[in-house]
Amino acid sequence: MKLENKIAIITGAGRGMGRAMALRFAAEGAQVVAAEVDRDSGEAVMGEIGGRGLLMHTDLSKVEEIDELVRRTTAEFGRLDILVNNAGVTRSLGFFDVTEADWDWMHAVNARGLFFCMQRAAREMARQKSGKIINIASIAGKGYRGTSNIAYAGTKGAVIAMTRVAAAQLARHNINVNAICPGVTRTHMFDTLMKEIVQKRGVSEEEAVRRLDATIPLGRSNSPDDIAKVAAFLASSDADNITGQSINVDGGLMWD
Ligand SMILES: NC(=O)c1ccc[n+]([C@@H]2O[C@H](COP(=O)([O-])OP(=O)(O)OC[C@H]3O[C@@H](n4cnc5c(N)ncnc54)[C@H](O)[C@@H]3O)[C@@H](O)[C@H]2O)c1
Known part of the structure; x- marks a missing residue:
C-alpha cells in the first residue's frame, strides 16, 4: 500500500474528485480527514471508507475553520503527512456577466482558502520536516478556452503560480508541493456546468457531452478516479523528488 498509516487532509472530500481521492487514499492505507x-x-463518504479517519465540517472560505481543521487533525493523529487542496467552486459565466460577488466567491475558496490551508498545514509539516501538498488546479489556469468563466481561470492560474512559489519556499523543510490540472471531469461540478450550457445553447445534454468529448484527443472526459490515481502517486514516496509541477490530466487537451 502506497500510503500506509499516512494522515491525509482532503478538502471537498464529499463529492466528485474529493470523494474518489478519499476512497483511493483509504484503500492505500491512509487515515483520511x-x-x-x-x-x-x-457523512456518506466517511461511511464508504468505514470511518477510516475524521470528518470535519469545514468551510474553506473561513480561515478560523481552516485553523480548527489542522488543530483537530494534529490533536487526533499527532501529525499531518498529506494535504490535498481539492475544494473548488465555479459556474458558467460569459466575460461580461462576471460580477464582483462571483469574483469574491470563487477567489475565497479556490485561491484564498487554498493558500491558508497550505500555510497552516505546512507549519505542522515543517515541524515534522516532511510533507506532501497536492493542489487541484485546472487546465483553465493555463488558458483552456473551454473554461467555465474567466474569474475561475484566474483562480486556477493563481493556484499554479502559488504551487511553484510554495514548492521553492518549502523545499528546505522537505515539503513537496505539486498541482494537478484536471481537464473535463465527470463530477457534480461537471453535471451542473453541463445543465447551464444545455440551457444556453438549446442542445440535449447527451449532445453537449458528445461534442465536448470529441474535442479531447484521447476521446473521453476524465473519471474522478483518473485524478485520484495521480494524487495518490504525488502523495506517495514514489514522488519524493518531484516538486513545483502542475500535471495535466486531460486526455491531451493542453500541452503546457
Ligand atoms: N469537474 C471538472 O471538470 C474540473 C476540471 C478542472 C478542475 N476542477 C477542480 O477540481 C476540484 C474538484 O472539483 P469537482 O469537479 O470534484 O467538484 P464538485 O463540485 O463535484 O465537488 C467539490 C466539493 O467541494 C466542496 N466544497 C465546495 N466549497 C467548499 C468550501 N467552501 N469548503 C469546503 N468544501 C467545499 C463541495 O461541497 C463538494 O463536495 C475543484 O477545485 C475544481 O475547480 C474540476
Whole structure:
C-alpha cells in the first residue's frame, strides 16, 4: 500500500474528485480527514471508507475553520503527512456577466482558502520536516478556452503560480508541493456546468457531452478516479523528488 498509516487532509472530500481521492487514499492505507462544507456528502463518504479517519465540517472560505481543521487533525493523529487542496467552486459565466460577488466567491475558496490551508498545514509539516501538498488546479489556469468563466481561470492560474512559489519556499523543510490540472471531469461540478450550457445553447445534454468529448484527443472526459490515481502517486514516496509541477490530466487537451 502506497500510503500506509499516512494522515491525509482532503478538502471537498464529499463529492466528485474529493470523494474518489478519499476512497483511493483509504484503500492505500491512509487515515483520511475529510474536510467538507456539505454535511450529508461528508457523512456518506466517511461511511464508504468505514470511518477510516475524521470528518470535519469545514468551510474553506473561513480561515478560523481552516485553523480548527489542522488543530483537530494534529490533536487526533499527532501529525499531518498529506494535504490535498481539492475544494473548488465555479459556474458558467460569459466575460461580461462576471460580477464582483462571483469574483469574491470563487477567489475565497479556490485561491484564498487554498493558500491558508497550505500555510497552516505546512507549519505542522515543517515541524515534522516532511510533507506532501497536492493542489487541484485546472487546465483553465493555463488558458483552456473551454473554461467555465474567466474569474475561475484566474483562480486556477493563481493556484499554479502559488504551487511553484510554495514548492521553492518549502523545499528546505522537505515539503513537496505539486498541482494537478484536471481537464473535463465527470463530477457534480461537471453535471451542473453541463445543465447551464444545455440551457444556453438549446442542445440535449447527451449532445453537449458528445461534442465536448470529441474535442479531447484521447476521446473521453476524465473519471474522478483518473485524478485520484495521480494524487495518490504525488502523495506517495514514489514522488519524493518531484516538486513545483502542475500535471495535466486531460486526455491531451493542453500541452503546457
Ligand atoms: N469537474 C471538472 O471538470 C474540473 C476540471 C478542472 C478542475 N476542477 C477542480 O477540481 C476540484 C474538484 O472539483 P469537482 O469537479 O470534484 O467538484 P464538485 O463540485 O463535484 O465537488 C467539490 C466539493 O467541494 C466542496 N466544497 C465546495 N466549497 C467548499 C468550501 N467552501 N469548503 C469546503 N468544501 C467545499 C463541495 O461541497 C463538494 O463536495 C475543484 O477545485 C475544481 O475547480 C474540476
